[in-house]
Amino acid sequence: MRRFVIGAVAIEVALLIVGLTWIGPMNSGGDGGSDTATAATQDFRIYGDGDGDVVNVVLDATETVQTIAPDVDYHVWTFGGTTPAPVIRVQVGDTIHFTLNNKSELGLSHSIDFHAAQTPWDKNYQPVAPGESFSFDWVARFPGVFMYHCGVPPVLHHIANGMYGAIIVEPEGGLPPAREYVLTSSEFYPARRPVDGVFEGDLARMEAVDPEYVVFNGVGNQYLDAPLEARPDETIRLWVMNAGPTLTNAFHVIGALFDRTYPDGNPANILYGLQTYNVAPGAGAMFELQIPDEGMYPFVTHSFAYTGLGSVGVIKVSADVPEAPATYPTIADPFDGGLTETTGTVKAGGSDTGTVAAPPEDEGGGGGMNHGAAPETVEVSAALAGFDPSEIEVKEREVTFNLTNTEALPHDFTIDDLGVKIKLDANGSGEQTVEAKPGTYEFYCSIPGHKDAGMVGTLTVLPGAGH
Numbered sequence: 001m002r003r004f005v006i007g008a009v010a011i012e013v014a015l016l017i018v019g020l021t022w023i024g025p026m027n028s029g030g031d032g033g034s035d036t037a038t039a040a041t042q043d044f045r046i047y048g049d050g051d052g053d054v055v056n057v058v059l060d061a062t063e064t065v066q067t068i069a070p071d072v073d074y075h076v077w078t079f080g081g082t083t084p085a086p087v088i089r090v091q092v093g094d095t096i097h098f099t100l101n102n103k104s105e106l107g108l109s110h111s112i113d114f115h116a117a118q119t120p121w122d123k124n125y126q127p128v129a130p131g132e133s134f135s136f137d138w139v140a141r142f143p144g145v146f147m148y149h150c151g152v153p154p155v156l157h158h159i160a161n162g163m164y165g166a167i168i169v170e171p172e173g174g175l176p177p178a179r180e181y182v183l184t185s186s187e188f189y190p191a192r193r194p195v196d197g198v199f200e201g202d203l204a205r206m207e208a209v210d211p212e213y214v215v216f217n218g219v220g221n222q223y224l225d226a227p228l229e230a231r232p233d234e235t236i237r238l239w240v241m242n243a244g245p246t247l248t249n250a251f252h253v254i255g256a257l258f259d260r261t262y263p264d265g266n267p268a269n270i271l272y273g274l275q276t277y278n279v280a281p282g283a284g285a286m287f288e289l290q291i292p293d294e295g296m297y298p299f300v301t302h303s304f305a306y307t308g309l310g311s312v313g314v315i316k317v318s319a320d321v322p323e324a325p326a327t328y329p330t331i332a333d334p335f336d337g338g339l340t341e342t343t344g345t346v347k348a349g350g351s352d353t354g355t356v357a358a359p360p361e362d363e364g365g366g367g368g369m370n371h372g373a374a375p376e377t378v379e380v381s382a383a384l385a386g387f388d389p390s391e392i393e394v395k396e397r398e399v400t401f402n403l404t405n406t407e408a409l410p411h412d413f414t415i416d417d418l419g420v421k422i423k424l425d426a427n428g429s430g431e432q433t434v435e436a437k438p439g440t441y442e443f444y445c446s447i448p449g450h451k452d453a454g455m456v457g458t459l460t461v462l463p464g465a466g467h
């Protein structure tokens, strides 16, 4: 098996060499010599190192349990604690300073393979032992949507158990505004019976291509209950990446056609008016479509033996849907289609914007910190137009913020200085209790663009009677 894998890689390398001998003369134009190409830019790629940002991407390889279907807990192997791994978004010309921390508790080696990168496999895509870390830099030269994954043999096992994610490389200067979602297709092959309530991946079923689930973004049918949303006639941009490991996704939206399909997401590849497009394992595509009429539009793999295994979701088209986000984060949550910054173990850009303040310690009952006053509950509703109320006044004491999200768009409620961060799913709710010290605090939604849209307010904590 190991020899087969190495052989397969050798074939891939050979094809790459053949490819280069064809591409070379075409790229060098009339002036010959590939050196002149180093500063050149083609409409489908750049050469050289680019002059973009340095983006720090740190992924921890971990094993954890994820609910992949109702009542089905699966022992996933992950980058960053989720399957799929976080969505990464950069631009052509950016340098990705990548670090893999292998925190495997099963004693497994893991590695990385970025399909968006040009970098030597024998140096940078090698197994990293448990407890070890490995870093390297690569330059994003091709725009598109690409797979990244673990390549430790048997690769089938590591991918099928969840070690993959999507990286979007936008062209220089970005793309025209659109309502974007990232959809990663993949299969799960659990054993027939769980162990202590958790299903392990079954390598024999993986080899036999006998999937139990075929899903978008790691959870079967999740967008039936919580549809993706869009407005009539706006441009919807779907970045679809198929992690496989084995099945092709025949991507189709019922009741719609694709205005433009961009194989692998490169803006130079354009196909018009398609109904269905095959996204192979290890490949991607970007779809742009406009849907004129309000209604529900299911998206599926049109390989119907697999559709019913979890590979169906819905786009709800309605004029009442909130405006599309103005920007999308560098490191994003895979489950909401790449809309919000992730709260996992991944950090972007060397800043701490991708991490969440540690939740306050549970102060329990009878702690000496509540000044004898009963906890106060403050009800706040959240919407893009703003929080209601936007001015809150409380006395110094334990305060429970009880948030309700009134619309089908994720939000959060953040007070940096009090360590408050309440994540709100679409139409969801949440609460957090903190010891509020006297002072004036800003609260806001930390999802990019939402504070500017009006999601900001002021909390005033007055000195308590106990003082």
Ligand code: CU
Binding pocket: 077, 109, 110, 111, 150, 151, 152, 158, 163
């Ligand atoms: Cu691995």
Ligand code: CU
Binding pocket: 113, 115, 147, 149, 282
């Ligand atoms: Cu690959």
